[in-house]
Amino acid sequence: MKPNTSHEKAYLTETEAAAFLAEIGLPVAPASLRKWRCEARRDQPAAVRFGRQIRYARVAILAWAEARLQPATPTLEGASRE
Numbered sequence: 001m002k003p004n005t006s007h008e009k010a011y012l013t014e015t016e017a018a019a020f021l022a023e024i025g026l027p028v029a030p031a032s033l034r035k036w037r038c039e040a041r042r043d044q045p046a047a048v049r050f051g052r053q054i055r056y057a058r059v060a061i062l063a064w065a066e067a068r069l070q071p072a073t074p075t076l077e078g079a080s081r082e
Contacts, residue, residue, distance in 0.1 A: 011055035017045065020058065026065055 012020060018030040036044040037054070045064040047054050 008058065011057055014054060017056035017061055020061060021065065024065055026068070
């Protein structure tokens with residue numbers, strides 16, 4: 001994970017969060033983020049509220065994405081299926 005630089009926002013809107021997820025290879029629609037938040041799903045990027053505005057912390061999105069990573073299963077060449 002690279003450090004936050006001055007040109008990167010620490011907190012993203014729903015649309016920005018969806019775009020950021022797509023950039024890192026996890027395409028998620030803004031509507032999905034909204035639905036997950038309203039359903040209070042545990043498996044979602046954490047959102048915070050600033051007054052009436054909902055924001056997603058960039059570091060929380062990266063942590064959520066890393067938690068979803070699964071190791072690739074190695075393929076055994078020449079192995080027979082029985």
